[in-house]
Amino acid sequence: MKEIMQGNAAIARGAWEAGVKVAAAYPGTPSSEILKDVADNYPEIYAEWSPNEMVAVQVAAGAALAGARAMASMKHVGMNVAADALMTLAYTGIKGGLMIVIADDPNVHSSQNEQDSRNWARFAKVPMLEPGDAQECYEFTKAAFDISEKFDTPVLLRTVTRIAHADSLVQTGKRVESKMPLGLDPKEATKYVMVPAFVRPRRKAVEERMRKLEAFADKTKINKMEINSKTYGVITSGSAYMYAKEVFPEYSFLKLGMVWPLPKKMIDTFFKEVKKVYIIEELDPFFETEIRAMGYKVFHGKDIIPNMYELSPEIVEAAIKGKTYKAPKVRVKPEDLPRRPPNLCAGCSHRPLFYALKKAGAFVFGDIGCYTLAVAPPISALHTTICMGAGGGMAHGASKAMGKEALGKTVAVLGDSTFLHSGILPLMNAAYNKGNTTTIVLDNRITGMTGHQEHAGTGFTVRGEVANQVDYREIGKAIGVKEANIRYVDPYNIKETMEIVKEEMNKDEASLILCKDSPCMLLRRAKPLERFKSPLYAINMDKCRGCKMCLEINCPAISWKEGAGQTVDGQKRKGTVYINPDQCVGCEVCVQVCKFDAIEPAKK
Amino acid sequence: MKKNEKTTNIFLSGVGGQGAILASNILGEVFIRAGYDVKKAEVHGMAQRGGDVTTHFRYGTKVYSPIIKYGDVDFLLSFELLEALRYINWVKPDGKIIINTQEILPPAVSLGQMEYPQGVPETFKKYFKDNVHVVDGLGIAKSLGNLQAQNVVLVGAFSNFFPKIKESFFVDAIKKLLAPKLHDLNVKAFEAGKKAL
Numbered sequence: 047m048k049e050i051m052q053g054n055a056a057i058a059r060g061a062w063e064a065g066v067k068v069a070a071a072y073p074g075t076p077s078s079e080i081l082k083d084v085a086d087n088y089p090e091i092y093a094e095w096s097p098n099e100m101v102a103v104q105v106a107a108g109a110a111l112a113g114a115r116a117m118a119s120m121k122h123v124g125m126n127v128a129a130d131a132l133m134t135l136a137y138t139g140i141k142g143g144l145m146i147v148i149a150d151d152p153n154v155h156s157s158q159n160e161q162d163s164r165n166w167a168r169f170a171k172v173p174m175l176e177p178g179d180a181q182e183c184y185e186f187t188k189a190a191f192d193i194s195e196k197f198d199t200p201v202l203l204r205t206v207t208r209i210a211h212a213d214s215l216v217q218t219g220k221r222v223e224s225k226m227p228l229g230l231d232p233k234e235a236t237k238y239v240m241v242p243a244f245v246r247p248r249r250k251a252v253e254e255r256m257r258k259l260e261a262f263a264d265k266t267k268i269n270k271m272e273i274n275s276k277t278y279g280v281i282t283s284g285s286a287y288m289y290a291k292e293v294f295p296e297y298s299f300l301k302l303g304m305v306w307p308l309p310k311k312m313i314d315t316f317f318k319e320v321k322k323v324y325i326i327e328e329l330d331p332f333f334e335t336e337i338r339a340m341g342y343k344v345f346h347g348k349d350i351i352p353n354m355y356e357l358s359p360e361i362v363e364a365a366i367k368g369k370t371y372k373a374p375k376v377r378v379k380p381e382d383l384p385r386r387p388p389n390l391c392a393g394c395s396h397r398p399l400f401y402a403l404k405k406a407g408a409f410v411f412g413d414i415g416c417y418t419l420a421v422a423p424p425i426s427a428l429h430t431t432i433c434m435g436a437g438g439g440m441a442h443g444a445s446k447a448m449g450k451e452a453l454g455k456t457v458a459v460l461g462d463s464t465f466l467h468s469g470i471l472p473l474m475n476a477a478y479n480k481g482n483t484t485t486i487v488l489d490n491r492i493t494g495m496t497g498h499q500e501h502a503g504t505g506f507t508v509r510g511e512v513a514n515q516v517d518y519r520e521i522g523k524a525i526g527v528k529e530a531n532i533r534y535v536d537p538y539n540i541k542e543t544m545e546i547v548k549e550e551m552n553k554d555e556a557s558l559i560l561c562k563d564s565p566c567m568l569l570r571r572a573k574p575l576e577r578f579k580s581p582l583y584a585i586n587m588d589k590c591r592g593c594k595m596c597l598e599i600n601c602p603a604i605s606w607k608e609g610a611g612q613t614v615d616g617q618k619r620k621g622t623v624y625i626n627p628d629q630c631v632g633c634e635v636c637v638q639v640c641k642f643d644a645i646e647p648a649k650k
Numbered sequence: 651m652k653k654n655e656k657t658t659n660i661f662l663s664g665v666g667g668q669g670a671i672l673a674s675n676i677l678g679e680v681f682i683r684a685g686y687d688v689k690k691a692e693v694h695g696m697a698q699r700g701g702d703v704t705t706h707f708r709y710g711t712k713v714y715s716p717i718i719k720y721g722d723v724d725f726l727l728s729f730e731l732l733e734a735l736r737y738i739n740w741v742k743p744d745g746k747i748i749i750n751t752q753e754i755l756p757p758a759v760s761l762g763q764m765e766y767p768q769g770v771p772e773t774f775k776k777y778f779k780d781n782v783h784v785v786d787g788l789g790i791a792k793s794l795g796n797l798q799a800q801n802v803v804l805v806g807a808f809s810n811f812f813p814k815i816k817e818s819f820f821v822d823a824i825k826k827l828l829a830p831k832l833h834d835l836n837v838k839a840f841e842a843g844k845k846a847l
């Protein structure tokens with residue numbers, strides 16, 4: 047029977063059936079489910095959360111060199127981190143099959159940029175496959191390992207959010223163990239030691255391999271030609287194929303399952319069969335640039351198809367129909383409705399920490415995680431987010447540029463997972479280069495933003511086994527932060543946190559501040575609610591003056607209720623606030639913000 | 651596989667934590683059992699932090715796009731009033747709609763900067779007349795003693811739109827997706843929802 051599976055689960059399934067032995071990943075939407083699914087369902091595969099994407103690719107590459115089939119998975123920007131490994135692995139080749147999954151996020155549902163990962167394939171000179179539904183996620187994954195071994199190359203598998211996170215039917219099969227023997231051969235230095243003299247022949251091998259892959263692209267069933275209309279045809283791939291096929295089923299299609307290298311003969315045949323060829327692709331004009339360079343006359347491409355955000359059936363239809371497209375009637379303008387942006391959970395330790403930073407008047411060099419939500423009003427206390435780990439380096443650079451002017455005014459803030467991913471080196475750099483940055487690690491004991499993955503600081507592996515737990519304080523000491531400048535704060539104590547942060551910001555030396563005992567609200571095993579004295583707080587209507595101060599912390603449990611009234615001692619008010627007892631967890635943050643002691647413990 | 655049936659589009663909308671994802675998973679199991687090709691796409695990246703959750707659910711003989719074309723929704727199942735209104739333009743003129751009466755305030759409303767939209771069912775009725783059904787999912791779930799069952803109540807109500815689909819498919823799907831100790835409650839919730847239309 048066919049099963050309904052998420053694209054990511056289908057990749058995990060395909061990998062298992064292909065005989066994969068080692069899977070490594072760093073979480074990132076929309077790729078995170080792949081490794082979790084492997085860990086939960088396929089005990090034959092060794093699975094790990096690596097500290098970042100570079101390490102994940104190195105781990106997979108080592109396993110492949112030892113003869114095992116191996117994979118690494120990541121979101122699109124993860125490939126930037128891992129690129130240094132990929133660019134040279136393309137020269138050495140592999141032994142056991144090696145697949146790297148890169149999940150793009152057109153329309154930036156949950157990312158810091160919208161890069162099109164197909165460019166990596168061309169840049170690194172390696173093949174890339176792009177599935178269009180879960181069945182193809184499964185099939186292309188299996189194919190990726192065969193291609194990898196046949197052509198001695200890493201293979202990239204590109205998905206997008208709408209494929210990775212969409213569920214559809216998959217016909218599954220059985221696991222087949224790889225026949226390649228495991229072992230390491232010390233006599234292959236010319237292939238695996240990339241010093242210039244050995245690089246040059248490998249460089250040639252890369253080009254020869256590319257020619258062979260081009261020939262393969264013309265033969266493989268992964269690329270599909272569907273000739274219907276002789277007038278109109280579409281060259282496309284993945285999700286874009288699904289949208290175009292949906293709205294113009296009568297057109298002819300050349301669906302590229304292998305998006306690099308391109309099947310030159312098939313493309314030629316398609317242009318001969320069909321008069322007017324559209325190229326419909328999400329994000330960059332990747333196929334279009336190549337196909338135009340081959341000398342073909344493309345009927346329409348990026349002149350009508352947007353090169354940003356994601357496509358959809360109506361965007362494709364409107365682009366092709368032009369003026370004849372009739373948009374559905376607008377009954378209510380959605381832009382008039384209140385939006386529902388994500389918010390930090392009630393009780394999250396990031397809320398008081400950022401409130402303290404705001405009160406301390408700090409310019410916050412931020413990073414990526416749940417805490418990035420502190421950029422939103424009314425908290426508005428995070429001022430940069432570029433890439434993981436950037437905050438520390440940028441804070442140091444700004445302080446070097448501004449000199450004494452910056453002292454006491456800036457901090458770098460990042461989460462525990464982000465710190466281990468790429469935050470240690472910037473801190474080491476500040477300590478080494480006589481910088482004065484203050485780095486705050488929001489240690490909530492988990493990778494919150496991407497759905498609660500373990501990491502080297504949580505004490506557990508992806509399969510829940512007890513593991514070593516990084517000691518952030520010892521790291522700080524070892525990389526040169528003076529012991530006196532390594533401080534703990536309890537973020538739930540706003541005043542004390544603010545004082546410690548101010549002290550450290552004013553020191554002309556690098557500092558490291560660690561949040562203690564502040565687990566993520568959703569991390570059940572850490573019993574995050576136990577540290578709170580009362581399970582619930584409520585507004586004392588006799589005292590509330592309706593000053594709206596407590597709204598400044600943006601707790602989802604607190605809302606404003608309009609309505610004139612007065613306090614017991616006769617202070618007039620325009621309204622009061624209300625604490626939703628179903629949402630309040632008793633973190634006492636609002637209590638510290640209220641100047642009139644109007645928020646009091648209550649019973650659930 | 652069912653032959654030559656054109657694709658039907660179901661859109662689910664709600665707020666993180668309401669269980670809309672389980673509801674769409676149930677529909678997935680149901681329509682597979684009924685012999686259809688099924689695709690469903692969720693945007694749930696930030697659902698845990700109180701953001702909105704939408705699911706595009708499609709079934710037919712052969713489904714291509716995982717997402718529904720704007721304006722082509724045949725059935726809207728909304729878990730929350732504002733989240734129903736947000737997608738009103740997506741529904742076909744003859745589309746059918748279930749609106750759950752729960753209100754969950756978004757931050758701009760909590761902070762007193764914007765009004766929560768009033769008269770959502772009436773707005774829908776203006777355009778869709780008798781095809782609009784309002785269900786007090788939370789009330790029904792409460793009467794069964796478990797607020798968490800609201801999502802399955804709504805699935806029960808929604809099942810009325812599909813008279814050709816066997817009820818046992820829904821019950822089987824519920825049993826497959828939920829832990830055994832929750833079976834009784836949720837089958838009851840399904841039945842109660844079914845009677846609510």
Ligand SMILES: Cc1ncc(C[n+]2csc(CCOP(=O)(O)OP(=O)(O)O)c2C)c(N)n1
Binds near residue numbers: 074121157415492
């Ligand atoms: C290079 C890169 N890899 C992965 C991600 C996805 N990502 C965003 S935030 C984050 C980690 C968040 O964890 P943490 O730093 O512990 O903060 P929390 O969300 O728990 O507050 C990850 C993995 C990314 N944005 N960039």
Ligand code: SF4
Binds near residue numbers: 389
């Ligand atoms: S998931 Fe955890 S880290 Fe993220 S907002 Fe909620 S409590 Fe905070």
Ligand code: SF4
Binds near residue numbers: 392582602629632633
């Ligand atoms: S104590 Fe106050 S800030 Fe904390 S969860 Fe309750 S209402 Fe929100």
